[in-house]
Amino acid sequence: MKTFTNQNPGTVDEAIELVRTAREDGHSVSFAGGGTDLLQLVKERVVNRSGQDVPDVLVNLKSLEGVDQVSFSSLGGVAIGGLTTLSNLANNPRILDDYKVLAEAAGQVGTPQIRNAGTLAGNVCQRPWCWYYRNGFPCYKAGGNECFSIAGENQLHAIFGGGPSFIVHPSDVAPALVALDATFNVAGPSGNRVISSSDFFVLPRDNVQHENVLSDDEFLISVDLPAPPNGLKSTYHKVMDRDAWTHALVSVAVVMEMDGDICSAVKIVLGGVAPEPWRVPSAEALLIGNVVTEELARSVGEAAVSGARPLAKNAYKIPLVRGVVARTVLALATSV
Template sequence: MKAFTSVSPRSLPDAVTALSRARQQGQHAIIVGGGSDALALIKERLIAPDLVVRLTGIRQLDGIARDSNGLTIGGETTLAAMARHDELRRAYGVLAQAAESVATPQIRNAGTLAGNLAQRPWCWYYRNGFTCFKNGGNTCYSAAGENQFNAIFGGGPSFIVHPSDTAPALVALDATFRIVGPKGERTVPAAQFFTLPTVNPARENALEDDEVLTSIHVPAAKAGMRSLYHKVMDREAWTHAIVSAAAVLRMDGNVCRDARIVLGGVAPIPWRLTEVEKLLVGQTMNDALIDRAAAASTTGARPLRNNAYKVPLVQAVVGRALTDLRA
């Protein structure tokens, strides 16, 4: 493993300066939050930074603040803090449940929201050092190789699935992401933060190398809003979703007034089911409607050789999410 320098700036401007100065000097600098993914990438020799910029000491980036427009969650807030936050649990169940579903208590205690959203893919080929698109190559080995856990939607030329549990929840909640870099600040809707491999097969999001994801804003919960997160894994704990669904409905009695259904574990980005949402809006939630919505949830799916099992799984997870929310 190559030796690297680690710095712990006390302010956001100091962190941005450290990142851009390193870049100007031709050094490879990376950001680290809890380090549960980034340090593994270093140990596995998938990345070899000269400089590691730790953000967890910057108080301004940690914590959950409320205002009249909703909640702002600092990028360095841990997943454990999110999972136990009263208002998140009460008004934004989908996000608290997604945070609580990540990995293990140890990883949730160290792992941050920004790190969860910017974590790299867990495709077997990438993690084992194959020179695929994610490792500087120009091939996706899973397209014709081992692809049990890969994409059934939105794949090509890379077929990774986006690994974050909180990402589908934040897209379903219409969150916005604040990003700060040497050129200033910008705000990006959650749905535009994650990018398909057709944009750049080496990357999963809109961040530049010297930009920091500083906070995430979720709009105020509307009257009648109900939400939940369902996650299916190939073992009982400690792992990513093979299929998940984040569902946010605004109900008026039994009638659905607004809907967001976003899948995880099935596409290179959180995969929004806009046609299913349209089918639900304005309708009375009953068994027949839920069956139609579940069946429609896999329209356009293109399974690879070994992952067609995800098609009925998606339908079951969407059906279960809607049934539970109706209740």
Template sequence: MKSLINANPRDLRQAVTLAEQARSNGRQAMIAGGGSDLLGMVKERIVSPDMLIHLKSIKGLDQVTQAHGAVQIGGLITLDTLSHHPLILRDYAVLAEAAGSVATPQIRNAGTLAGNVCQRPWCWYFRNGFPCFKAGGNTCFSFNGENQFHAIFGGGPSFIVHPSDTAPALVALDAKFRIVGPKGERTVPAGDFFVLPKQNAARENSLGDDEILASIELPAARAGMRSTYHKVLDREAWTHAVVSAAIVLDMDKDVCRSARVVLGGVAPIPWRVPDAERLLTGQRITPELAAKAAETAVAGAKPLAKNAYKVPLTREIVQRTVAGLAART
């Protein structure tokens, strides 16, 4: 394995400067949160950075704070801490449940929220060294290959699915991402952070060179807000979603004021289904309406040769999760 430098910056500004300096010297620096994905990729020679910039050396980037109702979550919070945090559990259950559904206790103890959101795809072609779009090539091997777990929405030219469980929850909650980079800070709605392969086939998000996801803001919780995360796996534990649904309902007694329905495991980005949301808005959610919303949610699906099973699976998950959440008191 090639040797690399481990850098432990004091603050985000220094982390960005280190990344910029490495780039201007023709070297590659990569950002490490918990390292649970990145170190595996280094070991497997999927990436070969000259420098790892460890954000865990920066103090205070793992806190949950509240101001004027909105909640700030430091990007370095571990998934385990997030999944047990009393405020997140009470007001943003979809995020606590999504974080608690990731991988294994060991990975949740090391893995961070920002690292989970920014993790690279787990497509077996990319992870096994094929020169696909994600590795800088110009082919998606899944299209004519083993595409059982690939995209049924938004695919092309790459057909990966976004691997993060917390990402659909953050889009459903209408979170904002605070990004720090060479030009200072910027804030991006979660829904605009993730990019489709047709926008940029090599990347999954809109982070520019040397930019760091610093923290995430959740809007103030409203009375009547209910949320949940439903994840289907192909085995009991340790793995990414085959299909998932992050649902947020804003209820006035039994009438839905607004709804956000975001799917995971089915598209290269967290996949929001506005038509299904519109059907639910302003209505009493009956099992029949939930079924109609679920039918609408899969209306535009374009399955590949081996993943058509995801269409009825997604429909069922949306129907059950929406109906179950609406029936809660």
């Protein structure tokens, strides 16, 4: 196996400097958080963001100091370090109170071991789990020019936003962050930038090799969430083909503001169905200004699947989305 250098920066500036130096020396770089995804990619020699199966330099972000904290602002809102583990997010009492959808999404990732090691940033930036990509097929994600799922085994693939690649975005946490209007703080040798969660993820039609707008030299340092308005309720629901240890077949993050019985604002974001977290504005629009009844929730579920384009073997996702959206919206709106 090709060797690589492991680097343990203590600060964000040191990490940036390591990337700059590696690039000047013509070396490829990969970032590691908990390593629960990345080390498997390296071990199985799956092509990573740098376009190589094994990077020259691995920048271990877990060695950064102070980037694994959850800090609540006195003005409201929260800054979450990118290296915060999923377990810490899932069990943080104020995240559970104010941003329940995020705690629930983090708490449903994989297994306790993965949540203890896995980080927020690594979860959001994990590569697709399409079996063709993970098994060394020269697909678009690996730098090739074909999506093998189109004519192949596409049970787990996209029903929205696909083409030319039909991967689904695998992160449980990402739909929750989009629903909460998160902003992402990113660092790299060309400077820091702040990116809205609605602009962070990309469809294959815009960039077939990457799932987000980060350049190969940039890494995610932290995520900010706005203060929760009064009357905010939120939840995450995930449907799997077994009880644990796996990604969503379909999931939904719902963030709803209530004025008494009336829904005054809402975001519904689907996971497991598209190459990026998938918002369904036409379903959201039906809820605004209305009391959420069973009948309305059913219409919202129906609206959530409009425009779906299943492949040969994944049409089962349509009734799953319809049902999970209707059930989750009704349960959330009527919860006390």
